Amino acid sequence: MISDKDIVEGCIAGNPKYQKILYQRFASQLFGVCKRFTGSTAEAEDLLQDSFVKIFLNIKNFRNECSLGFWVKRLTINTLVSHFRKKSSLKRAFEVDDLSEDIPDTSLPGDVAIPMEVIVKMVNELPEGYRTVFNLKEIDGYDYGEIAEMLNCSNSTVRSQLYKAKQSLKSKIEVWKKNELF
């Protein structure tokens, strides 16, 4: 087993052998991240490629402050987020939608057993703004402040987007369940 340190050094040196080892070690995980942040597989593939290019070009900045796995994931998420910011539709969406008065109920029965591919599809179908915020907050564990900073919007916008995302997901799950029953 080649250590992370060796991989990092090999990649800094521009050695394709170590770049491939790094790719093989993290590709699946990062492709999973890309899949849930994007609307389509094609988009996810493009962004995975962009992410690895960024990883290889910036690996000299890896300072061993965190694990290599965490670092590559964070870099991938940054790539994904900046991609959505570039698309700019996000910002517009945020300006329009603001925090509604009542906080919606986003809880579900605990026994739901939904296949993974269905969940991924549901997340993919979310509007980009919802999806990004939901991913960052609920799955990757960023707090509101961080997300607001990343997306260059206000704290309350993030909250409202998140609730809307959850609400949307809940209704999707409920629809799916109904269809499953019949």
Add this chain to the structure above:
Amino acid sequence: MKEIDIGELLKNKFADFEQTPPDDMWEKIIQNEKVLKYNKAHFVKRAILYSTTAVVVVAVVSLLLYLTIGIDDKSTLVSTDNHSSNQVNNTESVFQNDSNSKTFNKETIVETPSEPSHIQNGVVNENKSVPLSNENSVKLAPIIKSTISKTSTQSRNISEIVSPAVSYSNENSIHLDNKVVKKDSRQDEMVTSRENSDNDQQVNTNPVEPPQSDLANYNLFIPKGFTPNGDGLNDLFLVYSSFDVQNFEFSIFDQSGRLLFKSKDISFGWDGESYGQKMKAGSYVYIISYKDITGKSHLEKGQVTLIR
């Protein structure tokens, strides 16, 4: 029924969510322009850096080696111990070789008349190559006899008892030993070269080189000169020995015969000063007397050059 927040539900679901990317993904990444550019810049740069470093290191090492060998000739005798004991072996085998080569020469001479077609070549070859070996063997014959009887029996016994030493017996015989070695290895070369091609000319034209490293053969090394200028190199006139000398006595005189320096310690050398004055550059006479390990007394006289 227990309710669960949708965020938490999906977090659990996505915790270890992995998906295998398409097969051609790696190709796309590694063929990406930026990655190629980066790798070329770094990998090639590093390769060049390593190779230049290697070249520089080799150059420095060889330079150092060259310099140290140059100094070695004058200053160290310790390292020659092995060398000199090898030489004893060499001389032994040399004697065998020598007798072989002599018989070889005779054989070829005897053989040549029987085959007329080869006479010319044979004779020419013999004429070309043999003179040196004949001379050698003629010269060497008495030497070999004496050295065999004197050194090889005597000093071999000694060297078996005390490994780091050669011939404590007689300086002359050691010197001759060395010549024997030199000439004989040359003969060996000739024998082989005769077989391979007619390089005899080349061998013949080369004069018999004097022994390169006297250090290896003398058990006492007396430098021919020294430079007391305080640079750390050859500042003292020191005598080096490869064995423990006894009753060592070391005196320096100037040209008029005035005693300038006297020492009974081999590690205590002359710094070029006498009567509180720095001596002028020039030649000074030394007399060294000592007993070697067998208890035999020696007296060495000679001149040393003080260089300023």
